[in-house]
Amino acid sequence: MFEANHYPEEVNVALSDFLLRMADTSLVLGHRLSEWCGHGPILEQDIAMSNLALDLIGQARNWYQLAATQLGQGQSEDDLAYLRDAGQYRNLLLVELPNGDFGQTVLRQFFFDAYHFHYLQALTESGDENVANIAVKSLKEATYHLKWSSEWVIRLGDGTEESHRRMENALRELWEFTGELTTPNASDQLLTIMGLTPDLNLIRPLWEQEVQVVLAESTLEIPNRSWMQKGGKNGVHTEHLGFLLAEMQFLQRAYPNCEW
Amino acid sequence: MVAHPDLQTQFDLRVAEDQRIEPKDWMPEPYRRTLVRQISQHAHSEIVGMLPEGNWITRAPSLRRKAVLLAKVQDEAGHGLYLYSAAETLGTSREQMIDDLHSGKAKYSSIFNYPTLSWADMGAIGWLVDGAAIMNQVPLCRTSYGPYARAMVRICKEESFHQRQGYEIMMTLAKGSEAQRAMAQDALNRWWWPVLMMFGPKDDESPNTALSMQWKIKRFTNDELRQKFVDATVPQAEYLNLSIPDPDLKWNEARGHYDFGPINWDEFWEVVKGNGPCNRQRLEARRKAHEEGEWVREAAIAYAIKRKMKSEK
Numbered sequence: 001m002f003e004a005n006h007y008p009e010e011v012n013v014a015l016s017d018f019l020l021r022m023a024d025t026s027l028v029l030g031h032r033l034s035e036w037c038g039h040g041p042i043l044e045q046d047i048a049m050s051n052l053a054l055d056l057i058g059q060a061r062n063w064y065q066l067a068a069t070q071l072g073q074g075q076s077e078d079d080l081a082y083l084r085d086a087g088q089y090r091n092l093l094l095v096e097l098p099n100g101d102f103g104q105t106v107l108r109q110f111f112f113d114a115y116h117f118h119y120l121q122a123l124t125e126s127g128d129e130n131v132a133n134i135a136v137k138s139l140k141e142a143t144y145h146l147k148w149s150s151e152w153v154i155r156l157g158d159g160t161e162e163s164h165r166r167m168e169n170a171l172r173e174l175w176e177f178t179g180e181l182t183t184p185n186a187s188d189q190l191l192t193i194m195g196l197t198p199d200l201n202l203i204r205p206l207w208e209q210e211v212q213v214v215l216a217e218s219t220l221e222i223p224n225r226s227w228m229q230k231g232g233k234n235g236v237h238t239e240h241l242g243f244l245l246a247e248m249q250f251l252q253r254a255y256p257n258c259e260w
Numbered sequence: 261m262v263a264h265p266d267l268q269t270q271f272d273l274r275v276a277e278d279q280r281i282e283p284k285d286w287m288p289e290p291y292r293r294t295l296v297r298q299i300s301q302h303a304h305s306e307i308v309g310m311l312p313e314g315n316w317i318t319r320a321p322s323l324r325r326k327a328v329l330l331a332k333v334q335d336e337a338g339h340g341l342y343l344y345s346a347a348e349t350l351g352t353s354r355e356q357m358i359d360d361l362h363s364g365k366a367k368y369s370s371i372f373n374y375p376t377l378s379w380a381d382m383g384a385i386g387w388l389v390d391g392a393a394i395m396n397q398v399p400l401c402r403t404s405y406g407p408y409a410r411a412m413v414r415i416c417k418e419e420s421f422h423q424r425q426g427y428e429i430m431m432t433l434a435k436g437s438e439a440q441r442a443m444a445q446d447a448l449n450r451w452w453w454p455v456l457m458m459f460g461p462k463d464d465e466s467p468n469t470a471l472s473m474q475w476k477i478k479r480f481t482n483d484e485l486r487q488k489f490v491d492a493t494v495p496q497a498e499y500l501n502l503s504i505p506d507p508d509l510k511w512n513e514a515r516g517h518y519d520f521g522p523i524n525w526d527e528f529w530e531v532v533k534g535n536g537p538c539n540r541q542r543l544e545a546r547r548k549a550h551e552e553g554e555w556v557r558e559a560a561i562a563y564a565i566k567r568k569m570k571s572e573k
């Protein structure tokens with residue numbers, strides 16, 4: 001459990017916004033990965049994807065608990081996860097996209113991990129010790145996740161003709177959702193000034209470097225389209241999130257105020 | 261022990277003395293066949309068994325329940341993995357076993373052909389299905405074939421966690437709202453009889469039991485295990501204040517056991533034959549995962565070969 005830190009109203013609003021984004025992003029990606037459970041292409045990788053999902057759901061719980069603490073309205077982690085609608089969700093668009101085939105899941109994971117790893121690393125130096133502590137704990141897991149997803153992107157990109165073609169496909173599907181990862185919104189800007197979160201503009205070159213190296217080794221080319229989708233951070237999502245939440249929140253919505 | 265010229269006699273002696281048979285030891289062909297059948301069937305049950313509970317991971321009602329259920333279903337994948345490895349020590353490949361599952365030649369536990377219709381089914385399955393599995397499997401930790409026995413030791417530890425978690429779900433629901441209680445009772449009503457069938461046909465209709473007992477692959481008969489399970493479970497249901505759907509269930513002082521009503525064996529054999537409510541969906545889901553994963557497995561092999569060639573240059 002966390003001890004709340006006191007900030008001016010405006011900063012606390014931005015911090016809560018950031019905390020919910022971290023929580024929602026981890027939860028939604030963990031949820032997507034959990035959809036693979038029992039349906040993976042190889043038993044060992046079925047297990048690996050459940051591991052990623054479990055790590056991310058665990059991280060989401062830490063972020064939700066801290067968000068609830070900073071919000072100070074007596075909400076629980078489950079209130080935040082189960083009783084907010086899509087417009088209140090703050091996750092990055094990339095993670096709510098459907099799994100597609102295994103190649104698309106792996107590439108989505110890699111794009112996310114490359115950002116997540118560098119962002120968490122910088123967050124370990126946050127001026128808010130609660131944020132820094134969660135970042136330290138999550139970083140160990142994110143390091144392993146990045147290794148797993150990089151290896152699979154390379155293996156599939158440089159595997160067979162079919163796997164290469166499928167990875168090109170996945171690239172076309174996902175590329176336009178990567179811009180949002182490292183584009184700051186108003187909350188980010190304020191928190192960076194306050195020394196609570198790193199400047200995402202400084203994370204971008206690290207992400208690009210990571211992606212260039214891995215895609216080159218995968219024999220895949222970076223698309224030259226530059227238009228990027230955005231909105232998740234501000235609660236404007238793709239059509240997919242509503243369905244995901246309808247499924248995830250069903251019991252809490254159908255049987256309100258119960259212990260589970 | 262003293263070397264004996266006759267391999268069969270030597271084998272019989274080792275089994276009689278409760279020594280483990282290891283992969284490199286000589287063993288009679290029917291013993292090997294029985295083991296491959298039983299271990300692969302067990303492995304398939306773990307893997308197919310992921311599906312009914314996997315259904316509810318995306319609908320789990322709290323973050324804690326979601327994580328616990330996902331970890332449980334992941335454990336079952338791990339059990340499948342240990343068991344396939346144990347069966348491979350007998351000379352049958354995982355590929356072959358999976359093909360036999362998909363062609364319908366190999367069986368898996370019939371219980372997984374029943375649908376999971378509510379969240380309470382996650383409780384009932386953990387409590388009753390994992391509970392029945394433990395009854396079946398604890399004696400297998402002393403089974404005569406070494407790799408199987410060792411796999412079972414690891415598996416049984418995790419299965420008892422699963423059972424506790426399942427019972428805890430039932431407890432929460434039984435103590436919850438009216439609707440939650442009804443959900444729990446309904447799940448018990450639907451799972452009770454199929455779970456009793458998990459122990460297999462009655463002893464006088466179980467052709468494999470005698471030999472398996474003689475080889476110490478099995479240590480108790482189906483009926484013995486079923487009785488043990490009923491005796492252990494009735495008080496647990498009472499503690500939950502839920503009623504077991506069997507009007508004939510009552511304590512028999514003379515026997516020191518619970519008597520219970522007749523099992524619907526026609527239903528059992530129909531489900532075994534493929535006519536359970538979900539047989540087709542379960543196999544279809546497994547085949548689909550396998551077929552859609554083909555290109556991934558091929559790419560992994562192709563890439564490994566490329567890497568090897570590069571490193572040898």
Ligand SMILES: [Fe+2]
Binds near residue numbers: 306335336339415
């Ligand atoms: Fe299991």
Ligand SMILES: [Fe+2]
Binds near residue numbers: 306393397
């Ligand atoms: Fe089992």
Ligand SMILES: [Fe+2]
Binds near residue numbers: 336418
């Ligand atoms: Fe289990």
